[in-house]
Amino acid sequence: MxxxxxxxxxxxxxxxxxxxxxxxxxxxxxxxxxxxxxxxxxxxxxxxxxxxxxxxxxxxxxxxxxxxxxxxxARTDIGGLLGRAVDPAELLHVFEVRRALEVEAITLACDRRTTDDLARMRASLAGRDAAGTDETAFAHHDLEFHLAIVAAAHNPVLTDLIGALLEPMRATYAFTEGVHSHDLAADQHRAALHAVDARDSDAAIAAARGYLDLTLDAVHIRTRQGR
CATH class of the missing domain: 1.10.10.10 (Winged helix-like DNA-binding domain superfamily/Winged helix DNA-binding domain)
Structure with missing residues (x-):
């Protein structure tokens, strides 16, 4: 019909x-x-x-x-437009948007997280710590940790926007590989988990900005190198 x-x-x-x-x-x-x-x-x-x-x-x-x-x-036009930008020349711009969204996500997560959200975060962080030099495993568990924080915000629009950025988020790992060691931001990731658990938004924002700024620094380095 x-x-x-x-x-x-x-x-x-x-x-x-x-x-x-x-x-x-x-x-x-x-x-x-x-x-x-x-x-x-x-x-x-x-x-x-x-x-x-x-x-x-x-x-x-x-x-x-x-x-x-x-x-x-993508579910929406804005998600589609964000998700298309994976060229190295655009990766920096995409990451800046991702950074803003993740800082807001962890702020909301401090108020809205559930015990299941915390369990997902702990499991992904344990996998991240256990990955060692396995780049594929590290990228998988590290990304899962970030997605777990976004899920803990319980905002479907925010989840859609981050979901639309998955392709450039994955591309970031390969683009920045070798710039910083995995251990460099390990303490900040653990601090983020503890802050969300304690519902301490100030500490959570500080931790998130810490590890996101390290990645942003790595993107800047690779961009200057013309990789």
Whole structure:
């Protein structure tokens, strides 16, 4: 059954696709239905479907993977735009945005964290400490620690924004590898956990700024080196 009227087919198709993504029918990482399926669902032609998909691709919400289909990359336009910037020239700008979001996240986490949130943070921090020189394991557990703090803020919009930054966040580990030792910020990560546990927002912000500033310093160094 058609869900749009012909005279506004493009706009209504675009709105319908956005709604499916924003309401969670299609989650980030999901492949959306094929063009023929969308044509049937919407009651519009192939060109209308393609134009709507093209618009959402241009803002980073959707990603076309040749041979695999079209996938949801972000839930909102702002998330898509943030998530696209992974070039080294843009990595510094993206990290500055990430830093601002994470400082706010840890502030909220001090008020809203649950025992489950603390358990997730402890587990990821233990994995980070145990990773040693294994760069892959370190990156996995360190990122999980940061995501656990964001989750503890219990703000779905903040979670969406950080989720949209996952690709450049992962790229940061490879970009800054070898600049600072893993142990350099270990105490600050532990201090962040303790501060969130104690609901001490001042200490939490200080700890977060400490380890984030070390990463920002590493990004600056690599950027100057032209890596």
């Amino acid at each position: 058609a869900v749009v009227q012909r005279e506004t087919a493009y706009q209504q198709s675009l709105d319908w696709l956005r709604e499916r993504i924003e309401c969670g029918d299609w989650a980030v990482g999901d492949r959306i239905p094929t063009e023929p399926d969308l044509m049937t669902a919407l009651g519009v032609g192939r060109n209308t479907v393609r134009e709507a998909i093209k618009t959402l691709t241009s803002t980073g919400i959707l990603e076309i993977r040749r041979g695999s289909g079209t996938f949801v990359r």
